Amino acid sequence: MAENRGVVYTGPGKVEVQAIDFPKLALGNRKLNHGVILKIVSTNICGSDQHMVRGRTTAPKGIVLGHEITGEVIEAGTDVEFIKVGDICSVPFNVACGRCRNCKEQKTGICLNVNPARPGGAYGYVDMGGWVGGQAEYVTVPYADFNLLKFPDRDQALAKIRDLTCLTDILPTGFHGAVSAGVGPGSTVYIAGAGPVGMAAAASARLLGAACVIVGDMNAERLAHAKKHGFEIVDIAKAAIPDQIEQILGVPEVDCAVDAVGFEASDGHGHEQPAVVLNDMMKVTRAGGAVGIPGLYVTEDPGAQEEAAKTGNLSLRLGLGWAKSLSFSTGQTPVLKYNRALMQAILWDRIAIADIVGVEVIRLDDAPRGYAAFDKGAAHKYVIDPHGMIPN
Secondary structure (H helix, E strand, C coil), X not given: CCCCEEEEEEECCEEEEEECCCCCCEECCEECCCCEEEEEEEEECCHHHHHXXXXXXXXXXXXXXXXXXXXXXXXXXXXXXXXCXXXXXXXXXXXXXXXXXXXXXXXXXXXXCCCCCCCCEEECCCCCCCECCCCECEEEECCHHHHCEECCCHHHHHHCHHHHXXXXXXXXXXXXXXXXXXXXXXXXXXXXXXXXXXXXHHHHHHHCCCCEEEEEECCHHHHHXXXXXXXXXXXXXXXXXXXXXXXXXXXXCEEEEEECCCCCCECCCCCECCCHHHHHHHHHEEEXXXXXXXXXXXXCCCCCCCCHHHHCCCCCCHHHHHHCCCEEECCCCCHHHCHHHHHHHHHCCCCCHHHHHCEEEECHHHHHHHHHHHHCCCCCEEEECCCCCCCC
């Protein structure tokens, strides 16, 4: 049998590269004749992975991580009609059947058939259906004809793989956050969080025609990176966010806001407050505006400092949001809704997403180092190259 290795969660703060099973066209007793096996071209470390690695979820030890997968098809099931061996494809992080009511309504983040526990599935993630993660050398992808986005030209795809690898999650997630916040031509936008998803949201807002995009964080390296790429910045550790926005725009509010932080949020002084970003969004968004929330919020957070937050209950100023008639959009991004159009934007040089999110390519064996650096707030998006296929 062929060999396979993957990044395995071994306990809070620890990941290891270990030998894992070579993928099969099966999940337990379920035959996956509609699936394919991929040789991984690139697979990325995500902030959502970090939540598990920090011990902030109920993820079990031994889970193979990784939901941001781009790969080459090396085997196809008997029911696969349109995806062929040799195709290089982007894999949406959502596992979706393509057949249920939600999938038919483009709500692939809450597919009804791929997770017996609740709507929605994902690779290598706790409570998301048991699908094996793709921070590995090889992985299985089910419902291949529906899920996979085939790149039109192999050589072009490999030449642009640093950008195209972002199609699996962070670029559609950032774009979804901006779209659901109502960003359009002439908009003023506040993005909370200068990590990869926040930077992807900022780049998406620019692509959508925003007049001014402001990125907020308290990490100096990440703020400097955002400023280098032409975005306005606010340092939340230095002064009140509305005051800093007023210095930029002349008014203390924006048209649209995006939460790219999620439940591990803290105030500007290092105190964890899981609802602080959402409450800040309501303060700075104009009456009648909208807030996009691609940042992750969990149903169980055993590491929370607040007792209520351990079961996902947050101290949210919903009354303020109600009084201002704000709209909120939450949940997993339906990647398939956006990834083909965003692929075209990349291929036609409309968005230099790899530079904006700070892509840094590393080997599979360097994954633990990538996790450690990312956890410390490095202004990089770590992309794992298991087979040395990414050109220098």
